[in-house]
Amino acid sequence: xxxxxxxxxxxxxFAQLIGQIKQAVMKGELSPGIALPPIRQLxxxxxxxxxxxxxxxxxxxxxxxxxxxxxKGTFIHDDAKTNSSIDWEEKASSIMxxxxxxxxxxxxxxxxxxIAFSKAMKxxx
Amino acid sequence: xxxxxxxxxxxNLSDTRVALVIVVFVSQIVTLSIYLPGRWLRYRKALFxxxxxxxxxxxxxxxxxxxxxxxxxxxxxxxxxxxxxxxxIMVALTGEITAIELAVTMxxxxxxxxxxxxxxxxxxxKNQLLMKKSEGKKIRxxxxxxxxxxxxxxxxxxxxxxxxxxxxxxxxxxxxxxxxTLLTMIGLNTIITIxxxxxxxxxxxxxxxxxxxxxxxxxxxxxxxxxxxxxxSILFSSFILSIxxxxxxxxxxxxxxxxxxxxxxxxxxxxxxxxxxxxxxxxKAGS
Numbered sequence: 001x002x003x004x005x006x007x008x009x010x011x012x013x014f015a016q017l018i019g020q021i022k023q024a025v026m027k028g029e030l031s032p033g034i035a036l037p038p039i040r041q042l043x044x045x046x047x048x049x050x051x052x053x054x055x056x057x058x059x060x061x062x063x064x065x066x067x068x069x070x071x072k073g074t075f076i077h078d079d080a081k082t083n084s085s086i087d088w089e090e091k092a093s094s095i096m097x098x099x100x101x102x103x104x105x106x107x108x109x110x111x112x113x114x115i116a117f118s119k120a121m122k123x124x125x
Numbered sequence: 126x127x128x129x130x131x132x133x134x135x136x137n138l139s140d141t142r143v144a145l146v147i148v149v150f151v152s153q154i155v156t157l158s159i160y161l162p163g164r165w166l167r168y169r170k171a172l173f174x175x176x177x178x179x180x181x182x183x184x185x186x187x188x189x190x191x192x193x194x195x196x197x198x199x200x201x202x203x204x205x206x207x208x209x210x211x212x213x214i215m216v217a218l219t220g221e222i223t224a225i226e227l228a229v230t231m232x233x234x235x236x237x238x239x240x241x242x243x244x245x246x247x248x249x250x251k252n253q254l255l256m257k258k259s260e261g262k263k264i265r266x267x268x269x270x271x272x273x274x275x276x277x278x279x280x281x282x283x284x285x286x287x288x289x290x291x292x293x294x295x296x297x298x299x300x301x302x303x304x305x306t307l308l309t310m311i312g313l314n315t316i317i318t319i320x321x322x323x324x325x326x327x328x329x330x331x332x333x334x335x336x337x338x339x340x341x342x343x344x345x346x347x348x349x350x351x352x353x354x355x356x357x358s359i360l361f362s363s364f365i366l367s368i369x370x371x372x373x374x375x376x377x378x379x380x381x382x383x384x385x386x387x388x389x390x391x392x393x394x395x396x397x398x399x400x401x402x403x404x405x406x407x408x409k410a411g412s
Contacts, residue, residue: 001268001269001270002266002267002268002269002340003266003267003268003269004264004265004266004267005264005265006263006264006265007263007264007265008263021269024269030269035271036269036271037267037268037269037270037271037272038271038330040330041271041272041329041330042267042269044330044331044332044333045267045268045333045343046265046266046267047257047265047332047333047336048265073271
């Protein structure tokens with residue numbers, strides 16, 4: 001299984017990596033339990049910064065597409081296929097739309113909602 | 126006058142130790158200043174002939190004139206060094222010299238001989254920097270398969286390296302040398318062995334020579350680096366072993382210097398081995 005990135009593309013490199021790994025999982029090219037290359041290996045092969053690969057792996061781990069097992073390495077998650085099909089941005093957008101609608105119904109203005117949102121973002125860090 | 130010189134040469138050569146050092150010194154000059162530079166030059170020339178810059182623009186980031194100039198500089202330097210080396214041998218042979226003095230000259234001369242190699246390495250490094258700067262390859266590919274050192278190295282080489290290391294320990298203890306000498310030798314060998322293991326692991330994820338390299342050649346490049354590292358360890362263990370034997374039997378210091386020279390030559394024969402058998406089509410325009 002080969003991965004390819006376009007360093008001239010407008011899409012960030014880490015997003016390209018995430019997209020391709022998810023696609024490979026959905027196509028069945030990467031099955032659960034298969035080991036992924038270490039961050040250093042993938043970064044050196046692609047000639048990119050290790051932090052970029054680390055960022056992609058972090059997002060994939062959060063989305064439960066991959067699972068890090070310490071020194072043993074990083075592996076494809078058991079539920080990777082299902083989790084890869086979830087559009088997290090779409091999900092977040094849907095939750096936010098619902099929340100904003102509820103807040104508006106209580107009579108809050110848009111600026112009050114914005115302030116509350118910023119405050120919540122800061123406090124949750 | 127001439128008769129005296131001939132007599133002196135015959136006298137020097139009749140001393141087995143001097144003759145032995147001369148054989149190794151000649152071998153050092155031939156290997157480091159004639160044979161290996163010739164191999165490098167043939168490789169560079171063949172590269173330019175088979176893969177011209179017009180068809181393979183991504184292979185060259187400097188004008189051809191720079192490459193030709195570098196080849197001439199390198200050739201001139203190597204011939205100069207070889208001539209100086211032969212001169213040193215002639216001077217030694219025609220005068221009164223001991224085996225140890227000649228051996229010291231031989232070892233002192235080795236760094237001078239390897240200077241042109243470092244010069245070529247520096248040029249190569251500059252070329253790689255230009256390649257990186259150009260970011261010629263926009264689409265980059267990588268395999269998602271994991272790599273392990275054991276995938277690149279035959280078991281017999283690992284066993285040989287371990288056996289050689291253990292042999293130095295056994296011979297060291299058996300030889301009952303004084304503590305300091307023994308510890309230095311074993312310590313040095315341990316450091317080199319650990320360094321070889323470090324090099325092998327580093328080679329697994331070493332930076333690509335360039336982003337055009339095909340996946341197959343990338344793996345071949347890693348394999349070559351790993352094998353070189355383990356061979357370095359085996360050679361160094363052999364070197365230490367020879368020193369232990371020389372010290373144990375109380376042989377002359379020149380034998381130790383001869384072993385060092387042979388070790389040095391072998392390292393360079395392994396290290397300087399450019400091959401043209403790889404996929405150069407990746408450097409074609411628009412590939």
